Structure formats: C-alpha cells, structure tokens
Amino acid sequence: MRLVSLNRYDLGMPLGFVRSANADLGNRKGMLFLYSDGPATDPGEELFDYRGLKPVRLAVFTADGTRLWEKTLPWGVIAGPWFVPAVPFDMDGDGIDEIYYVNNTGAPFSFMHRKLERLDGLTGEVTGVWHWPENTFNERLSLCYRFYIVAGYAHGEPVLVTCQGTYGNMYLQGWSGGMEKRWETVIAADDPGPRASHMTPVLDVNGDGVDELFWGERLISLDDGHEVLNYAPEYNGHSDVITPFLDYETGKKYIYTCREGGETEGQKRVYTFRAEGGVAWSAVDHGHMHTGWGANILPGFRKVAMAMREHFVPDDTGFNHEVDGVFYFDALTGEPVEFHPAVRGDKLYPVDLNGDGYHEFFVGEGEERSGDILDREGKPVDHLPVGCIRIGKMTDHPGEQIMGVGKDRRSVEIWGDADAADGAIMKMRYREPYLHFMQKLMATGYNSVGSQAACGM
Ligand SMILES: [Ca+2]
Ligand SMILES: [Ca+2]
Numbered sequence: 001m002r003l004v005s006l007n008r009y010d011l012g013m014p015l016g017f018v019r020s021a022n023a024d025l026g027n028r029k030g031m032l033f034l035y036s037d038g039p040a041t042d043p044g045e046e047l048f049d050y051r052g053l054k055p056v057r058l059a060v061f062t063a064d065g066t067r068l069w070e071k072t073l074p075w076g077v078i079a080g081p082w083f084v085p086a087v088p089f090d091m092d093g094d095g096i097d098e099i100y101y102v103n104n105t106g107a108p109f110s111f112m113h114r115k116l117e118r119l120d121g122l123t124g125e126v127t128g129v130w131h132w133p134e135n136t137f138n139e140r141l142s143l144c145y146r147f148y149i150v151a152g153y154a155h156g157e158p159v160l161v162t163c164q165g166t167y168g169n170m171y172l173q174g175w176s177g178g179m180e181k182r183w184e185t186v187i188a189a190d191d192p193g194p195r196a197s198h199m200t201p202v203l204d205v206n207g208d209g210v211d212e213l214f215w216g217e218r219l220i221s222l223d224d225g226h227e228v229l230n231y232a233p234e235y236n237g238h239s240d241v242i243t244p245f246l247d248y249e250t251g252k253k254y255i256y257t258c259r260e261g262g263e264t265e266g267q268k269r270v271y272t273f274r275a276e277g278g279v280a281w282s283a284v285d286h287g288h289m290h291t292g293w294g295a296n297i298l299p300g301f302r303k304v305a306m307a308m309r310e311h312f313v314p315d316d317t318g319f320n321h322e323v324d325g326v327f328y329f330d331a332l333t334g335e336p337v338e339f340h341p342a343v344r345g346d347k348l349y350p351v352d353l354n355g356d357g358y359h360e361f362f363v364g365e366g367e368e369r370s371g372d373i374l375d376r377e378g379k380p381v382d383h384l385p386v387g388c389i390r391i392g393k394m395t396d397h398p399g400e401q402i403m404g405v406g407k408d409r410r411s412v413e414i415w416g417d418a419d420a421a422d423g424a425i426m427k428m429r430y431r432e433p434y435l436h437f438m439q440k441l442m443a444t445g446y447n448s449v450g451s452q453a454a455c456g457m
C-alpha cells in the first residue's frame, strides 16, 4: 500500500466544522464544502453549545483544486449538521448539480426566515428560494431543529426530499425536478413504528426502479412518499445505524441496525433484517447501541458487523457516556466473532483502500493511534496524519478513499492507495449506485460519521 494525496482543496482558513459532498459539474467532477473555523453544535438541550461558533461558509471546487466560488452564510445559520444540511443534486437534468441547503436570514432559531435555497453549482448564484416548513415550531429544541435534505430517483426522475424531525413527529416532503411539491408524508409521534435514524441511506432496495429512503427502520418511496416496508412496526425508538449490505455470494441485500432509543421488553438492540422484510438475526438484550459498521474481514470476504454500546454517566456538567461493550458478529448469521484489533472497534472506520475487497481501517480521532491504518486483522500497516472528514468512493481512483483535514488545518485532501486495483468485490459493489451516490448525501445528517454509510453495500 502506498498512500498518496489524490486531490487537495485549499479552503484558505483554519478549519473546525467541515462537511463535504461530491458534486457533478457537467464534464468536470466537483466537491461541495460546508465549513467554518469554529466547532459544530447540536440542537439537543443537553448538547447545544454556542461557545466559539463561527459563520458557516459554502464553497464548490473542481477536482483539480480550483475554487469556483464561496459564500459566507448569514449569522443566523448555526454551524452543525442538523441546522444546515446541504446536498448537490441535478434536478433540472443539465448534468450540473445545483446546491440545495437550509439557509436562515433571521435570528439563529428563526422559523420565519428559514428557507430551502438553491444555488447554481458553478457560480453559487441563488436560483430559487422556498420557505422551510415550520412543522416543528411547537416542539422542544432538540426536536425542532433536526433537518435533513436527501435525494434520489423515481423511474429516472430526480426527487429531492426535505425532512424535519427525528425522534417525535416526523415530516417529509418530496419535490420534483422544477421544485413542484410531489408528495408530503407525516409520521406522528404517537403513530406506531420506528423513528428516524441519524443517517439516511437511499437506494432502490427492491429493484422496482424507485429509490427508497431508509427512514430509520422503515422504507419511504421517493416516488410518492408511501411506506414501502416497515421492518419493525412494534418498535418506536430510533436507530443510530441503519446500513444496507450485500451478501456477495447470493446477491441478497440485508439491513444492519443498531438501536439507540426505545428499549422495549421482548426486543433486542441489534437487528439484521432481510431486505424483503423479516429478521435475519438479532442480538444484545439491553442498552444504548451508539455506533456500528460492517466490514469485509473474514476469509472469503465475509462481513463482520460491529456494534458499540454505551451508557449515560450522570455528572454535574454534561451529557457524558461511557462505553460498556463492543460486539462483533458474523453479519449474515449473527454468530459472535473473535476479533481483537489494536484499537477498539468503534474507533475504526472500515475503508477498502487497495480495492482488494477486504476492508482496511482508519483509526478515528481521540485515540493514541489516531491516523493509523490497520489491515483487516486490526494490525497497523500505515499512518495518515489527517483528521477524517469522510470515507468512501470519492474519486475514480481504484478502491475507496479517505478525506481529511491536513496538518495545516486549512486544506482538505483526499488520500488513496497509489497501488490500488479494483477486484471482483469492488466491481460487484459498483453495480449498485449506492457506493457513488451516497457520497452526494455526506453533508446531511450523520452520513459522514465514521464509515457507517460508506461501508454499506
Ligand atoms: Ca442542473
Ligand atoms: Ca424500489
């Protein structure tokens, strides 16, 4: 393995909060950045922290590192993924992504002045403004400001989806190419069934030509907003992780979930569903499952599913949690797997850097070994001195890549393996649009956290 910088984007200022997403710019590849030189914050009552918040900026670069435009958003835009999701997406079919994001020209918690704004991907010019729905106005802070923008296709037509709410009432609106409202779906807090997840995979799971949005443990049709399938009608909590994956031998799809809230008598905390419905396996009786992934690390490219559990530790100042379990399962059977990496599994981000079909791991921040690259057995093989922004199939270079903020804290680079070559498993993964397409949805929700979304399919 020979790690090299494939692309470099100089954002020209110290970086704190950074999200990015792949953008198509006609015959050029582009990259959207949403960033500030301060931290990000969360609308949760026990988490919202205004110290050091700085203005948020948007910029689009071409793959060669040329900045096409940048703009500083109004002071009412709070830095944080839930306040300001952004998605590059081509709704008008000219091959160039427009940029859709939630702007706010009023005070930070304003509803009156919050809007969905559309920018020309090449120039940043505003080409459309729509009032952002005030659906969650009467809810408490944590429920008020959880906004998502996602996108996908229904029989080849682009559909943009705007969403409000994660844990209680949930509102979704579908928009057609010219931003005509296509559908509207409301899932009330007391309606049965699961809440949303912090991540939003989009793919055509059942192969009928219409993408489904994984809204927690249920599928929403992008065509008309109806519930295609509810994997867990008896569950009313939310899942931190909901990741679709392929059984490479049979081509069958599965959905791996780790549940955060809604502990219910008689139900487990980790589930793998068959894509067509039904439980493949379940595990862990109690607890708040906080993160998870799937990684091809067993012989024959078999996948291991990781789940991490934590619990709240009361103190006088914060919302602190302690990890009390890291579990590894055979992703297809749920059988426990012996895996002893050099770094605890929840700090590892699976990424197939060399394209051989097995995942390597990047060690995330807050660890002595941060920046280490581990092989599939969990042994250190290389090191990248970057703070990871996201992982996945970001360029045409073989294998998957890591995007990180460099040591200078001002530039973002995409790192890949110079010797990478795509093997049979990578080629199988490419057949689903998921691998590339989800890289457009990395600046919404927690899709960019670790490798939770990127390790799917
Ligand atoms: Ca366009
Ligand atoms: Ca479908």
Ligand SMILES: [Ca+2]
Residues within 6 Å of the ligand: 351, 352, 353, 354, 355, 356, 357, 358, 359, 360
């Ligand atoms: Ca590999």
